[in-house]
Amino acid sequence: MRWSSTGQYLSGFQFGWDTTPAIFAYTATDGTATFAVITKENHYGDVGSYCNDATICPPDRTATNPGYPEQYFMSSLSPDLKINWRWQNTNPDSCTRNSDGTLSCVADHPFGFEWCVNAPAVDVNGTVFSNSEDGNLYEIDRNGVLVNRVFTQ
Secondary structure (H helix, E strand, C coil): CEECCCCCEEECCCCCECCCCEEEEEECCCCCEEEEEEEEEEECCCCCCCCCCCCCCCCCCCCCCCCCCCEEEEEEECCCCCEEEEEECCCCEEEEECCCCCEEEEECCCCCCCECCCCCEECCCCCEEEEECCCEEEEECCCCCEEEEEECC
């Protein structure tokens, strides 16, 4: 939620569950100081809403409801909590590393995997680093483009 200096509610962002955002401070092209709020959006399937207020938290949210599908995003928000960019984890594969170093994978997560992190890390260039429950560390640039992913298990 966003508040004025006098405590007035200004805006909010409808997000997923259990999030702690990171802040990326930078200078805009016009020279003004600004920031982006980097947050995970874990929209789980088949668990209903994430709060008890039907006006802001959809009570009918399920994995198959097209209005509120199961999805997992890393998102950048402007200071007024509008979306700058979103990157969706659509990897369906659960993988394990074999003794010879190769990977064995099974496509068993059709909606992707949740972001398994308290808060993403952001470097001085605005590159976001975050791990996912799929065992990968993702590197996403300040424009929301995947740069790299590394399987860590």
